[in-house]
Amino acid sequence: MPARLVEIFLPEAEVTQLEEILPRHCRRYWRETVPGGQEKYSCIVQQRYAERLLNELEAAFESMPTFTAYVAQLEAVLPPVEETAETELLGPNALRPPTAIERFFSRERISTDELYDDIEESLHITPSYLLTVILSSIIAALGMRSGQTAVVIGAMIIAPLLGPTMGVALAATVGNWNLGRKAAGTLLVGALFAVLGGILVGHFVVIDPLVSELQNRTVVQPADIALALACGAAGVLAFSRGASLTLVGVMIAVALVPPLAATGIFLGVDQPVVAASALFLFAINLVCVNVAGIVMFLVQGLPPKNWRITSGILAVWxxxxxxxxxxxxxxxxxxLGALETGRRYIMGGG
Structure with a gap:
């Protein structure tokens, strides 16, 4: 069972309250005195309990300037941290034990604070971020231009839009408006620069707009909606369990980066109507990823601050x-959504 090491520093006067909290969330913890009149508690906490422990610690001690808690991942614990339905720890406000379905889906999700930390760095609009977006788009555009799927996958692995996309879905789930605005702004700027990368390729490189890799990005079929929903769900599922960001990036980028690069290419070769079709595919993919992402975060047990707000946002999506x-x-x-129609526009047939 995945576990976390939670280390807590607080004044000695608060030890009694802390020792009332800890047994509700973990079975192994140690105390030691550190300089400055502080006490340090090291706790081995199952991953599934880390969220609620941090929430209760924040509620109890956040007003104390010397209180600190941090979480580290453990590779191994001896003896192993085992958990069964008979021995699981109930939360302080639990009215009933979790159902088998709730237990199955939420047992390996990392805490909300860890999700925030994983996303935070990618929500800043920096020169490095903008350059990465442009390069990713250029690689995808060149891959589509030459029909090399492996090159397109290489662009996906860079995954510059991963953080903002996950940030939008996470903010909608927990009702964090500041995170949502920041993620949406970063995603919008990234999308514009991805289109710019495609325009550069379309303007400076000889392009055959009829190549299948490009044409496929101008047609929206029901299968594309299913693909985008699957990408969003699989991406959030992996992300919320601490999977490699590269893996998650491939899942998300397959639905976002290529359509943006194709949009830029068609703008670069003066085909605005076909470019609009590629942008339409991107819009559908973005909405699908967010719908699937919110649903999967909820299935994983991510606690919304206000169910009415989260439900309303999901309904809008x-x-x-x-x-x-x-x-x-x-x-x-x-x-209007057929490949043949796109070919007629490209060839000037109207």
């Missing part, structure tokens, strides 16, 4: 998805 899906259906019915 679902409404937008239904609206875009209706537009996609209309385009298919009238033949």
């Amino acid at each position: 679902v409404f937008i998805l239904m609206l875009l899906a209706s537009m996609m259906a209309g385009r298919l019915v009238f033949g």
